[in-house]
Amino acid sequence: MAVAAPRRTTAEVTLRPMGTADVAAVRALDALVQPSPWSEAFLRTQLADPETRTLLVAEGPDGTPVGHAALVVVADEGHVTSIAVDPAHQRSGVGSRLLAALCREAVVRGLTAMTLEVRTTNEAAIALYRRFGFAPAGVRPGYYADPDGSTTDALVLWVHDVDDPAFRRAIEEASR
Numbered sequence: 001m002a003v004a005a006p007r008r009t010t011a012e013v014t015l016r017p018m019g020t021a022d023v024a025a026v027r028a029l030d031a032l033v034q035p036s037p038w039s040e041a042f043l044r045t046q047l048a049d050p051e052t053r054t055l056l057v058a059e060g061p062d063g064t065p066v067g068h069a070a071l072v073v074v075a076d077e078g079h080v081t082s083i084a085v086d087p088a089h090q091r092s093g094v095g096s097r098l099l100a101a102l103c104r105e106a107v108v109r110g111l112t113a114m115t116l117e118v119r120t121t122n123e124a125a126i127a128l129y130r131r132f133g134f135a136p137a138g139v140r141p142g143y144y145a146d147p148d149g150s151t152t153d154a155l156v157l158w159v160h161d162v163d164d165p166a167f168r169r170a171i172e173e174a175s176r
């Protein structure tokens with residue numbers, strides 16, 4: 001009988017705010033997993049506006065970022081604009097912890113909704129978001145311009161009841 005592999009632990013991974021000292025490591029991580037990584041200049045502009053942006057890193061025991069995520073506040077909505085985990089640390093709960101932290105931030109900021117776009121082909125990320133209650137609301141054709149000149153459609157996902165206690169329960173269950 002096959003025995004399922006134990007889920008790896010994230011116990012040695014800590015979440016903290018991203019700082020300018022993390023920019024190089026975050027860009028190196030993105031180069032591994034993002035088809036169109038943010039430029040250094042764009043990342044620095046995000047870090048310069050903490051009023052409307054929350055950027056987090058998940059760091060390993062040696063302090064090196066193994067994941068990061070970003071939330072941008074627009075009026076009373078939170079837009080998840082980035083989430084990425086080093087391939088060596090994927091599928092061990094790091095992405096869930098980062099997304100849970102952004103969702104808690106949306107609750108703390110008193111936002112009413114959260115949204116994001118994701119490639120329709122990105123089954124891993126879609127599965128992650130669905131666990132937190134994000135629901136599909138439509139497709140933006142050709143939303144992503146890829147480096148090879150092709151485009152990929154975006155699936156638009158929303159959570160509309162950020163202020164509902166049921167969402168807070170969903171966050172805690174999905175991030176266990």
Ligand SMILES: CC(C)(COP(=O)(O)OP(=O)(O)OC[C@H]1O[C@@H](n2cnc3c(N)ncnc32)[C@H](O)[C@@H]1OP(=O)(O)O)[C@@H](O)C(=O)NCCC(=O)NCCS
Nearest residue numbers: 033083084085090091092093094095096118124125127128
């Ligand atoms: C999407 C991503 C951030 C997930 O990070 P992660 O740390 O691996 O996620 P977790 O370990 O917390 O996984 C949580 C759940 O997401 C889903 N999931 C994650 N990776 C998956 C995969 N490869 N295939 C299917 N489902 C997956 C599962 O439901 C998983 O729960 P389970 O392991 O109990 O089955 C990571 O795969 C990544 O960095 N991908 C590249 C960048 C990217 O696509 N970002 C999103 C852009 S919108």
